[in-house]
Amino acid sequence: MKRIAESTVRRLSVYMRYLEELTARGIATTSSDELAEHSGTTPAQVRKDLSFFGSFGKRGLGYSVHELLDRIRRILGLGREWKVVIIGAGKIGSALSTYRGFTTRGFCVVGVYDKDPQKIGRRWDGHLVRDVTVFESDAAELRPDIAVLAIPAENVQSEVDRIVRAGIKAILNFAPGRLQVPAGVTLKTVNMAMELEGLSFALTNRDA
Amino acid sequence: MKRIAESTVRRLSVYMRYLEELTARGIATTSSDELAEHSGTTPAQVRKDLSFFGSFGKRGLGYSVHELLDRIRRILGLGREWKVVIIGAGKIGSALSTYRGFTTRGFCVVGVYDKDPQKIGRRWDGHLVRDVTVFESDAAELRPDIAVLAIPAENVQSEVDRIVRAGIKAILNFAPGRLQVPAGVTLKTVNMAMELEGLSFALTNRDA
DNA sequence: CAGTGTGAAGCACTTCACAGCC
DNA sequence: GGCTGTGAAGTGCTTCACACTG
Known part of the structure; x- marks a missing residue:
């Protein structure tokens, strides 16, 4: 392809939302x-x-x-469940995991990690927070698909490296700073x- | 202009961060x-x-x-303090207001609003949560510059309308859905x- | 000579316009 | 007749290449 x-891709997500609304309203056909x-x-x-993916309409x-x-869901890869791990048991990760549209679209939190001893072992949105140092061995068994990186600014790259070593191919990052990932990792x-x-x-520059 | x-604009933000790092390291000159x-x-x-804004280097x-x-800060409008209000006293707003790089760059939370009676009157990150229905009258006096909209999916447009009526010209929105704002509001x-x-x-489509 | 500033070329996404099909 | 699907034209951002200057 x-x-x-x-x-x-972003627009496909938007079309999908409107199609979901039409479905809820019981409307069977629509137009461009x-x-x-x-x-x-x-x-x-x-x-x-739509033409990049096929011909889905009737002239x-x-x-x-x-x-x-159905077609757009398939294109976006939403026909299945994605296993998500959250690195950083803070507010952003929590906001994300309780977000409507997160669970409803097949994203499932399968693990939460932190390096703060204060947080490790505690419950967090129904998940046990685990030590981030055990992440690689956990991942070898669990095989998560996506990592959400929601940690403070320090040592972000080393956490990215850890995630990459664990074999994860997609990262949603909320930390600042320039990060390097190898080809094949999004x-x-x-x-x-x-x-x-x-x-x-x-x-500052409006009307200018 | x-x-x-x-x-x-996004890249200017990135350049600024590196220049801040160089400043911290005491380095006086750099190159493209x-x-x-x-x-x-x-x-x-x-x-x-950089050329869009002038000639800042020496050949x-x-x-x-x-x-x-200094020039980039000025271009981005970061030479002053911006008054920010947060609509929705939830996790995202809280994450944002405690974000390093939020306060450090001149963004200052001057008010927090919610419509949930459970939250109104409570303290939230050091701010008193006020009833969102008083937002317009508050804003008339306070004159905030930016509104952060961090509420659940329902009735997002009506909150946007309220923010616009209050005279705010810039909105950072975390809620889903298509939203309408008049010209002149970002x-x-x-x-x-x-x-x-x-x-x-x-x-789903890698290597394809 | 080293490195900026910039017109020109290249590239990628968007819009147009119409042939083709229902 | 109405609306899709798509090559072609248009637009805007990026990259090139080089004149210019400290």
Whole structure:
């Protein structure tokens, strides 16, 4: 398959949400116009995005909500359960694991790790917090798919290295700083400070 | 000024972090090569990004760390304090307000609001949680700059409308769903579920 | 000579426009 | 007739390459 742009993947997620809403409302068909309208994009963009993966519509009629939802779920890999481990038993990880849309889309927390002796052994959102030093051996047995890295700024790279050594191929990172991962490992970083700086820039330079 | 790409603004934030590190290490000059190396981009990109705002370097010598840091801070609007209100006294808002890099860069929490009677009146990270219905009148006096919207999925648009009515021009949103804001208001949405779906897609379609 | 600043070229994503099918 | 699917055109960000300067 040809390389898919990240922006396309994000839009597929948005289309999926609207299709879920249509399903809940019992609506059976939709169109690229309607999808675009509710996803903040254009009909041509919707059709182009979908065209990378196949032809899911019927000319003159539109798309079957049920079928398109099924197809997009499959494309996004949401037809299965993903085992997620959380590194860092803090507020962000907790917010994420209790997020509606986390469990409902097949993401399942199978382990929580920390290096703080104060936290190790305690319960945290129904999970036992384990020592991060046992993570590699745990992972060898558990085979988690995704690691959420939600630790303070220090030594983030060494935790990334640990996660990579454990054989995990996808990391959602909330820690700041530039991180290195080998090819074949996908790293997505969410940096809240940077988002705020973007707002600061917008406020400072508006109308300019 | 010509319109600046969001990607450029994000990179400026990254350059700033490296310049802060150099300052801490007492290093006085740097180059586009070095900035690129530590920011995951190319020297040409660094120079192009900076060129939108002026000529800050010296040919043959590079950039003064001190001067460039000062310039970038000014560009990003970080030379002042920004008053931030948090709507939704939950875990995400709490994680954000205790985030290193939040207070250190001039973002200051001046109010916390919720609609849950259980939370109103309670202390939350040192702030008194107030009823979200008094937000507009509070804002008229307090004049906050940025609102962080960290509430569950229901009625997010009506909260956005309330924030906009209060005269706030920048919103950092953690709630899901498509939101409308009038021109002149900047909305940045962080959707963790969507980030995870991106990882799910990458895991499913790798090597393909 | 070393390293910036920048027009020009390259590339990737978006939009257009229309042929094709229901 | 209506709406999809898609090559072609358009747009905007990135990379190149080199003139320029300390």
